[in-house]
Amino acid sequence: MTWHFGWNPKYFGHIDHTKVVAPYIRVADANLCPNGTLSILYDFRLCQPNTSSLSSTILHSLEHCLLAILPDLLPGFLMVGPMGCRTGMYIVTSIPLHKNYVQEQLCKALQAIGDLKSVPYQSEKTCGMACDHNLVSVQETVHQLLNSSFFQNETTKVTNVEEII
DSSP, X not given: OOOBTTBOGGGOSOOOGGGOOSSEEEEEXXXXXXXXXXXXXXXXXXSOTTTOOOOHXXXXXXXXXHHHHGGGTSTTEEEEEEOTTSSEEEEEESSOOOHHHHHHHHXXXXXXXHHOSSOTTOSTTTOTTTTSOOHHHHXXXXXXXXXXXXXXXXXXXXXXXXGOO
16 A cells, blocks of 8 residues: 555545544545646544534634634645534645644644634634634633644544544
8 A cells, every 4th residue: 555645545535434533634635636736635623523513613713723824834725614514624735745744733733823812814804704703712622632642642543544434
C-alpha cells in the first residue's frame, strides 16, 4: 500500500461513522481538476458522531476563528466550513500536506484561539449572523480539545482503522 504524505488513501472517501473515535483529522477526498488544480478535503472531526455535537454558536465561532488563523498556518489553505451534523469542520487546501504537519498546525490554531480577545469577522458587515458568536464558549471547547489524547499523542485516534470505510 502506498501512503501519500502520511495519509493512507485507503481511508479517503466515505467512512462508517459508527466505527470512528473523535477527535481526529483525515483526508476525506482529493481531486485533480482538468486544469491541473488540486483540492484536498480534510475531515477535522471534533465530536463523536451520533453521540455529541457542537452548538451552532460554538461551531459558527470556531469557523470564524479558524478562518482568521489557518491561512497563516496551512500552505495552500482555501477554506474551512462546518459539517452539517455539527460534529466537526471541513478544511480544504490546494497543496497536499503531511498528516503530522496538519495535526501540528491545527494544534497551533486551537492554541491561538485561546489567546483571542474577540471572534474574528464578528460584525454585521462581515458576518451573516453576527449576533451568533460566543468567544468564551469556543475557547472552553478548544481547551477541552487540546487536552484530548488526539493532541497529546502524535497519532490520530481512529479505532479499527481497517474497518472505518
